[in-house]
Amino acid sequence: MTLAEASAVSELGPGVYRGEVHDGWDIGGNANGGYLIAIAARAMLLATDRDDPVTVTSHYLRPGRPGPVDIAVEVVKEGKRFSTARATMTAADGTPILTVLGTFGSVPGPGDDAGPTFLDGRPPDLPDPDQCLRRADRARTEGPPQSFAERLGVSLHPEDARFEEGGRSGRAEIRGWFELLDDEPIDTVALLLATDAFPPTVFNIDIPVAWVPTVELTTHVRGRPAPGPLACRFATRFVQNGFLEEESEVWDRAGRLVAQSRQLALLPRA
Amino acid sequence: MTLAEASAVSELGPGVYRGEVHDGWDIGGNANGGYLIAIAARAMLLATDRDDPVTVTSHYLRPGRPGPVDIAVEVVKEGKRFSTARATMTAADGTPILTVLGTFGSVPGPGDDAGPTFLDGRPPDLPDPDQCLRRADRARTEGPPQSFAERLGVSLHPEDARFEEGGRSGRAEIRGWFELLDDEPIDTVALLLATDAFPPTVFNIDIPVAWVPTVELTTHVRGRPAPGPLACRFATRFVQNGFLEEESEVWDRAGRLVAQSRQLALLPRA
Numbered sequence: 001m002t003l004a005e006a007s008a009v010s011e012l013g014p015g016v017y018r019g020e021v022h023d024g025w026d027i028g029g030n031a032n033g034g035y036l037i038a039i040a041a042r043a044m045l046l047a048t049d050r051d052d053p054v055t056v057t058s059h060y061l062r063p064g065r066p067g068p069v070d071i072a073v074e075v076v077k078e079g080k081r082f083s084t085a086r087a088t089m090t091a092a093d094g095t096p097i098l099t100v101l102g103t104f105g106s107v108p109g110p111g112d113d114a115g116p117t118f119l120d121g122r123p124p125d126l127p128d129p130d131q132c133l134r135r136a137d138r139a140r141t142e143g144p145p146q147s148f149a150e151r152l153g154v155s156l157h158p159e160d161a162r163f164e165e166g167g168r169s170g171r172a173e174i175r176g177w178f179e180l181l182d183d184e185p186i187d188t189v190a191l192l193l194a195t196d197a198f199p200p201t202v203f204n205i206d207i208p209v210a211w212v213p214t215v216e217l218t219t220h221v222r223g224r225p226a227p228g229p230l231a232c233r234f235a236t237r238f239v240q241n242g243f244l245e246e247e248s249e250v251w252d253r254a255g256r257l258v259a260q261s262r263q264l265a266l267l268p269r270a
Numbered sequence: 271m272t273l274a275e276a277s278a279v280s281e282l283g284p285g286v287y288r289g290e291v292h293d294g295w296d297i298g299g300n301a302n303g304g305y306l307i308a309i310a311a312r313a314m315l316l317a318t319d320r321d322d323p324v325t326v327t328s329h330y331l332r333p334g335r336p337g338p339v340d341i342a343v344e345v346v347k348e349g350k351r352f353s354t355a356r357a358t359m360t361a362a363d364g365t366p367i368l369t370v371l372g373t374f375g376s377v378p379g380p381g382d383d384a385g386p387t388f389l390d391g392r393p394p395d396l397p398d399p400d401q402c403l404r405r406a407d408r409a410r411t412e413g414p415p416q417s418f419a420e421r422l423g424v425s426l427h428p429e430d431a432r433f434e435e436g437g438r439s440g441r442a443e444i445r446g447w448f449e450l451l452d453d454e455p456i457d458t459v460a461l462l463l464a465t466d467a468f469p470p471t472v473f474n475i476d477i478p479v480a481w482v483p484t485v486e487l488t489t490h491v492r493g494r495p496a497p498g499p500l501a502c503r504f505a506t507r508f509v510q511n512g513f514l515e516e517e518s519e520v521w522d523r524a525g526r527l528v529a530q531s532r533q534l535a536l537l538p539r540a
Contacts, residue, residue, distance in 0.1 A: 054485065054534070055329075055485060055486040055534045057327040057371055057486070057488060059325075059346075059354050059371060059373055061346065061347045061354060062347075076329075076331065076358060076366055076369045077331045077332075077366060077369075082485070084329045084331060084369060086356055086369065086371065088346060096346055096347060099346045099347075099354060099356065099371065100371075101327055101329060101356065101369065101370075101371040103329055103485055103486060107511070108511045112511075113510060113511055114511060114512070115509075115510065115511055115512045115537065116477045116478070116509060116537065117509060117510045118442060118472075118475055118477060118506070118508070118509040118510075118514075119507070119508055119509075119510065120442065120506075120507040120508070121507050121508065172388060172390065202388075205388055207386045207388060208386070215324065215325060215352070215373055216325040216327070216373060216488070216490075218327060218486070218488045218532070220486075220513075220515060220532075220534045222508065222510065222511065222513060223510070223511060236388070236390075237389070237390040237391050238388070238389055238390070238391065238492065238527050238530070239386060239387060239388040239389075240383060240385065240387045240388075240389065240492065240493070240526075240527065241377070241378045241382075241383055241384060241385055241492065241493060242384070242385045243490075243492060244388075245490060245530060256510075257508050257510065260508070260515060260532075262488070262490075262530075262532050264324070264325045264490045267385065267386065
């Protein structure tokens with residue numbers, strides 16, 4: 001099942017869309033947050049009749065479980081270049097799972113870049129994807145994907161994957177590649193998923209933590225990606241008072257910055 | 271007039287609040303965006319019965335002009351620690367000006383800091399406030415404040431204020447102090463204003479630009495400030511395709527990180 005299929009929505013009525021949280025896009029029973037955002041963004045793109053998310057902020061309300069979800073979308077402003085909309089996703093029993101505020105429009109693809117440019121940064125240093133460590137259920141070697149990690153092609157810089165063996169790099173950083181399976185093209189909605197598809201940066205520093213629930217995640221889409229895997233870097237600079245921020249930069253194969261994100265997350269005691 | 275007075279709201283009915291965009295909190299006739307957010311946040315705090323904004327995202331829809339505004343607030347989730355709400359501010363003629371999504375709760379004040387801490391950063395290097403350049407209408411030397419710059423105590427690092435004389439530092443960075451007038455205490459709502467109260471970072475690099483309209487601004491409140499001026503640093507790393515991001519860090523007099531922000535803004539041709 002492609003991401004496009006797994007995140008598809010249909011219109012139920014004016015401003016109401018139906019999607020489905022598919023089985024297997026979860027981590028320990030809870031649907032990946034970026035996957036939920038992708039479903040909501042598809043509904044918001046239909047409601048606004050726009051091509052791409054430009055900036056999308058989501059607040060996670062409750063865990064998403066497999067099953068149908070409804071997305072109620074309200075277009076707050078339709079402008080010439082952009083439309084702004086808000087949406088709330090609810091489970092079949094009416095429980096709100098996710099609430100989203102976004103502005104939608106069209107972002108330039110490879111070859112369309114224009115205007116004054118100032119870049120104080122570059123793609124992360126990464127070995128080729130086959131030299132990185134693929135996130136997957138290592139116990140299984142055949143059969144269709146069964147877990148979130150197997151639904152995506154996420155592979156980590158070996159230095160940043162030490163936490164998987166009980167080690168730590170000492171830097172609150174995770175670098176790696178993001179791809180979709182079977183050469184599915186990465187559209188701008190998939191970028192929203194990419195910015196929430198990697199393990200927490202704090203697994204690589206000396207802070208006892210088992211999981212890091214996201215309160216809020218904002219992604220800026222800065223370009224439509226060129227074909228090929230995306231080079232991603234996630235970093236955290238400030239952990240205090242039970243909160244941390246985690247930022248990402250996402251670069252395409254042509255060396256273009258295609259997304260940036262920042263999230264505010266909680267640090268529960270391990 | 272204090273910021274608390276200028277951003278006050280009263281309840282008109284269930285979920286509807288009335289505020290006023292006061293004269294003189296504008297730049298060239300348009301109310302400062304952070305000031306509008308402060309008004310909306312006061313309404314959202316009343317609706318959620320919480321102490322502090324924790325993370326607030328605003329999308330600017332149309333310029334705000336002096337006059338009454340209504341803020342319609344919907345509480346999306348009331349949790350144990352946090353409440354999540356969304357709000358839209360409209361002018362007297364019903365025009366939507368601002369739409370906001372936020373999570374509210376209580377953030378620790380000085381002396382209440384707790385939990386594991388990891389800080390990869392520190393307050394910006396700043397001369398004392400009286401060695402920095404105060405933003406104000408320099409033509410006037412007496413009388414009450416007349417402009418947005420005079421309503422606040424914003425003073426810039428001399429190196430980063432060169433654009434005021436037609437020069438540039440060459441770095442897309444603005445460092446400075448933020449205070450309120452007459453020793454008004456800086457609460458967590460004022461932090462939302464602080465993250466949108468400084469001149470654009472791109473004034474300091476070689477990109478022709480007259481103004482930088484914000485599409486979206488997200489502020490994370492990381493602590494309640496200790497008394498005294500706030501040391502602020504704004505920076506931009508990526509200008510491309512007519513968009514740029516601008517980030518801030520806001521530190522209190524005790525050296526605590528009290529807010530972080532990131533905005534997505536447009537780069538219109540000068």
